[in-house]
Amino acid sequence: MSTVETAITLAPKQYKSDVKPVWCPGCGHFAVLNAMTKAFSALGLPPEQVAVVSGIGCSSRVPAYTSVYGFHGLHGRALAVGTGLKVARPDLTVVVAGGDGDGFSIGGNHFLHACRRNLDMTYVVMDNEVYGMTKGQASPTTAADWSASKLTPGGPGMRPFQPASIAVAAGATFVARCFSGQPNEIARVLVEAVRHPGFSFVQALSPCPTFCPEQKEWKHVVRPFDAEPTDDPAEASRRLQADDGMSTGIVLAARRPSWAPSSGGASASATTIEAIEAEIEA
């Protein structure tokens, strides 16, 4: 799996399209989009060698706001699309982006198996702990007692999903958390994530001022992890278990082979259709 490394020089804004985002004023996703284009620029990626793949939700609108190749698919299925694209076209840089509902609820199964497969791609989740596009329902990362949604008047009543811990447990080899209030840090982490040879997962805490105004307080709560990145998944798990979910930085950067098409099997030696047809002759 080798992505094309033809360094070119384009400004971050040249990775943006002329389509105006549908996002609300103050939405954290603007900063993630900016960080993404900044990272593409820093990496010197030719726009045609990058594909941004997404599902459905506010943050999943991001492909159309870039000038690279994009795929805006179905709710929850972005990682599956990205997986197929990366296996078929290992030369491309594949970045999958989306929200917490898209990635951890309807698409949760794909998240687990994408971590297991460890393909060389990057998954950025803009986590605002809410379904914004459908007007403010609880998501998998919402606090158990968050009672602002009419759908779950007493709060969702469940322990929030722990994306970074689960990514480590499921086999992701690069796990990081960052905050939209620190766009340069997101860009730095994204550069590392894209360079990482394996599945890199970036949880970007990205406040929703419309449905979760209380998230304005996040900027006072977030702080860097108090340790350097580890290459040991067990150590990364311990740190994440002990964390309150608001520490930022790269937690894990480990090495493990990516999934590759199997090369075994009795007939793998047939390299032409004619050779395969000869086996069928009665």
Place this chain on the structure above:
Amino acid sequence: MRSTLSIALTGSGGAGVVTAGRVLLDAATRAGWYGLLRRSSGPQIRGGESAALLRLGAHPVDCLDDHFDVLVALDWGNIERFADEIPLVATSLVLSDPSAGAVPAAIAAKGAQHVALPLRELATAAERAPENMVAAGALCAALGVDAEHVEACIEALLGRKGGDALTAAVRGARAGAAGVPAACADLALPAMATRPAHRWALSGNEAAGLGALRGGVRFVAAYPITPASELLEWLAPRLTGLGGALVQAEDELASINMCLGASYGGVPSLTATSGPGLALMTEGLGLAVAGEIPVVVVDVMRGGPSTGIPTKSEQTDLDIALNGLHGDAPHLVLAPVSVADCAFTTQWAVHLAETLQAPAIVLSDQALGQTRVVTERPADVAFLTRRRVASPDQAEYRRYAAGGDGIAAMAVPGTPGTTYTAEGLEHDERGTPSSSSGHHARQLARRTDKLDRHDYGPWATLVEGDGDTAIVTWGSTCGAVREAAARERARGRAVRVVAPRLLAPARHGEVDGASALERALDGVERVLVVEQSHSRQFHRYLRAWHDLPRQVRCLARPGPLPIAPEEVRAALGDWSQR
């Protein structure tokens, strides 16, 4: 002398019924005959009863006969579960080992002749040879197959198991050949003068896999499901050999979306599944319609709804294949007309999906997929058109803008100057999301027209024979219908067989307001519709989309019992006397 011979082998799991059936089919093939082998099995993973249903002949056969000439029971375990799948007549022979007990009532009631075949005794005398090989050896000898063919087949099938198993199997076959009961004297098939050249032996699942490869498929993502898994297992090593890839996905939602990702990346992609998986894939197929992304789904149908009857055949995914997508979602639905035709129809489906940038569903079924046939080598049609790819460096590339044929140029990622976003939201010509009524109407019309206006060539509808009585059918029931029609013609009665290979778009090929199917029925006054569906899905499809003659009858019944040629003739009834 009969021109075909039908043999049923039954037994409990582990008895080696299917292996004995394979030896019989392969040995008969080496002797120059044609044939088919259909499997029927219960739901157990291992240890369940199974049946190998064979029909051998001097010419290619495409369906089981009305009854079996011979039933060989390796034992009587759970035979009642198969009794109705093994019709017998007074002249049929039932071969069983008396030491396995008396012929059970469910079989005895059929009135066939009972013949003792002391499998256990013969096997024991041959130094504990396997009883299934004793049975296979006896049947091959009764048919007149040379021992050298039998032993060559056993070696080809069991050689991997190693020396002891192989020599025991050969001992068994020889013991069986030496112990053929006298009552089997007139089972011999007419000897073939020469062994025909360029014949293939393959199952419908393998044929569909080959069609996919011939069509250019180099990416497959799929989730295991009966009865489609063998198609995927056949493809996995061969795709690797050809430089492609097969991904075992976490579920069918992933399968179809992985295929869309790979296809978006420029690689022709396919998945295979059965009814439950197709149900999960329908949202993804809608995305393929809206985003105009080529993809092929081979649905090897089984009894439904829900988990239904996973191991047995039914033609009841027609409704969901045609109408299961939400929104106005024009797409392609195709059905092979025989086991061997799974190769052509799948290849054609890949070609159409790529050319028209639309999803195609191929409706195979268990009866096609898991039946092994010996057949003439299927033709490899060299289709000329391919996916229309955008040229690089366009000042203002518009992914969803097209010329007269409605087909837009699709950029392949990696191409400079044509970046765009594939879009499942309604969009304008550039692909930018839009909820405007004008964009919606224009994109809907183009996505519909590009399919309706395409020239599908001579393959869209199978038409055989002429006359003012027609049998209209589709998919796996074509075999029995074509044989019924041939029997009618042999009696001097004209019968037309019409079977659409392309079911959707239904109104394709319109000339002066007449669909291709209506034109195939030109001059027909009476139509018999034949299908394997309780709710008459095909009949309703025909009524919804096509003008039929006034006189219509329907032979429709659920799976898994196959429809037999004489049933079709009986359904024609007094019409065939005209």
